[in-house]
Amino acid sequence: MNHPVGKEPLLVLEKAAKRFGAVRALEDGSVTLHPGEAHALLGENGAGKSTLVKILAGVHQPDSGRLVIGGTPVVLSGPAASRAAGVSIIYQEPTLFPDLTVAENIFMGRQPRRAGRRIDRTAMNKAAVAVFERLGVQLDPQRQARGLSVADQQIVEIAKALSLDAKVLVMDEPTAALTSVEVERLFDVMRTLREQGAAVLFISHRIEEVLASCQRVTIMRDGRFVSTAPIEEVTADSIIRSMVGRELGALFPKTETDPGETVLEVDHLTREGVFEDISFSVRRGEIVALAGLVGAGRSEVARAIFGIDRRTSGTVRVNGRSLRNGAPAAAMAAGVALVPEDRRQQGLVMDMGIDRNVALASLGRLGRFGLIRRGSERDLASTWADRLQLKFGRMKNEVSTLSGGNQQKVVLGKWLARGPSLLIIDEPTRGIDVGTKAEVHRILDGLVSDGMAVLMISSELPEVLGMADRVLVLHEGRITAELSRAEADEDSIMRAATGYAAVAS
Amino acid sequence: MTPDITTKPSETVSYRGADDGGQPLWRKLVRWETALVFVLIAVLIFGSAKESGFLDGTNFFYISLNMGEIAIMALPLTLIVMTGEIDLSVASMLGLSGTVMGSLFHDGWSVWAAMAAALLVGAAGGALNGLLVAKMGLPSIAVTIGTLTLFRGLAEIVLAPRTITGFPISLTKIGVVPVQGTKIAWSALIFLVLAIIFGVVLHATALGRSIVAIGLQPEAARFSGVRVDRIKFGLYVVSGVFCALAGILFTLKNSSVSYDAGTGLELNVVAIVLLGGVSIFGGRGTVIGVVLAVVIVGCLQQALTQMGVQPEVQNIVTGSLLLVSVLVPNSGELVRRIRARRRRGPVPAA
Missing domain, CATH: 3.40.50.300 (P-loop containing nucleotide triphosphate hydrolases)
Structure with a gap:
């Protein structure tokens, strides 16, 4: 100053x-x-x-x-x-531009010229050095940007x-x-x-x-x-x-539940360079929220638990059984469901019908010898469309024709159809209109009341505070706080999310 | 555990979406397969007009004899293209497996053992493709152009410059005599049986659903527990084995084999798969479409041959078919892109 x-x-x-x-x-x-x-x-x-x-x-x-x-x-x-x-x-x-030199990158499109419209490299490199001197840094203008x-x-x-x-x-x-x-x-x-x-x-x-x-x-x-x-x-x-400092907007439908036995146990989970030494558990009948800023590694933890990404070390146990590393099918067999962050790329096959999307995670159960009975497929889809009050025209309509909220219901139906014991849900209400948002929250509350274990990732603090029984806060790939429903408020979460957990409030 | 989430009766509200994914209007009205049926009728009329005996049984036998191996190779390729990949090494695999069979037979192996060895070579070659594409994530077009050359080169080392003949006549007669009581060649009969199996697999099994999902949106497939890598690997192995089967049939049909057997056939195989309506971008296509494409190409080639059209000109026809079958199904998308480019061009943002 x-x-x-x-x-x-x-x-x-x-x-x-x-x-x-x-x-x-x-x-x-x-x-x-x-x-x-x-x-x-x-x-x-x-x-x-x-x-x-x-x-x-x-x-x-x-x-x-x-x-x-x-x-x-x-x-x-x-x-x-x-x-x-x-x-x-x-x-x-x-x-x-990785293949151009540092100086070429700096002067892209306005390189000093010599006669014949040729680039004057000497002048360009000199100018680059001059700029670096002004900045007080040393960088070779002639090296490639790659690396x-x-x-x-x-x-x-x-x-x-x-x-x-x-x-x-x-x-x-x-x-x-x-x-x-x-x-x-x-x-x-x-x-x-x-x-x-x-x-x-x-x-x-x-x-x-x-x-x-x-x-x-x-x-x-x-x-x-x-x-x-x-x-x-x-x-x-x-x-x-x-x-x-803002008011909690909508009221969240949160039924008090008595958590039962442990469903998910994550022990020293590490993915090198992404997150480190993550340990926590989720029990039947409770919603545990993973909070934190974008890029803190929340979705990555979920992906590693489900087996989309391989973990470097640590263990994941579901209902007491250890999960194989990097095997989503094994996680599914153990009772894990993942509603991913990116609905359009990861959650749904946009060009397939509602019925086929709902069935996609349950293919092995829809008939014998790998054959699919179209009847069971349609029944499965309409059962879940009914339960989740999906608004649609026809079952075979491509899901790309649905609104965001209804698309999310299709993803939910697809996973709930498997009857999972653990539901991991990443940004449950992102890009969803307010009405459907409340519906999704009601659905989650109903699931937990019926004894499902839910791990929820959310960037919306009101959602975290309104829905979670416990909150784990991630900051740069590490858990910086574990807060009970009573302890968790916007202050305590933001403090942990920005790495200020140690500061007394 | 199936929690009861709602107690209210469901209300089905009709929801109209924006558009159906950029397909041209006619595509919604006419299925590709229907169009193929009309094309086939046109080809048959064209053939009969030029040649009186075109619809004759003997002619039909020759058509099926010509197309059998190509058609067999087109089936696994259909599944591979459905996943969004490609296998261009099919004809080289045909040549290599035929060569291995011939050379082992020549060395005194029984013809059955030689055939089994050829199938194993096919599986190994397919596994190599699968390893490079599915496990290592390399682009299949580059990988299979590489193995196209590699397999042909291996065949040349194994056999060139010899040509093996002298296979048992009881087997080589499949090149001369149709299946008893019918007018179709053995290879074509095998193709028809396989086509039914492949059709069921693609359209009515969990595996088929997974293949479609991989082709449309690989990431969503992975997030649904589909073992994308394993399925792709498996399909390449299947492709290798069936190309080897085609190689065996090709060898017996000609009752001889040399290292350059079937050179260039991969383009016919790819052309058939695409003409059959299988999207080169994956995820869309039917086995019945591919079967129709086989018949169309077979009849067209036969008609052209009978008219005395030079093979070079027939190549032009094959090439044009390939282009048309890629161009037409994607015309809607192309038009949209061109329009978008125009719009972006002169008008500044905002």
């Missing part, structure tokens, strides 16, 4: 709103960036940060709101316009932004894939950029990084601007409170 924050703001975004169909992604996106500041943008999953970034990047055009860059109101019609206005975006995973670490790739992107005379750098979770040494270097680069009068908008889930490297912080929640404050006036606690 040895560098004073300038008076005239570089960029002002006011009350930007953006909707996609019926979904309001952003209702009030507001942020003001001054020259020479690193400004943090914080918020939960779905708070509208990415939409705001994409508006600044020119990828999305806001439905309403005002954007002023350098004192003049602008409309960014596309990424090129955004770049021309002096805004550069550094993404978490930069996309460089650069993510951190170095980000540096190349930043160099590219500098060479374009970018005044505003937006870094979208740049540190998520970096080691601590690399994070330090990135902070050094950020400081250099600030000293040269640029503004950095820094997006991160790691609150400690924000406290260490930014001058001001803006918090968003549910698509709305909440507050902007100088870093001296906030604490990790106050930030977390602002991020989650």
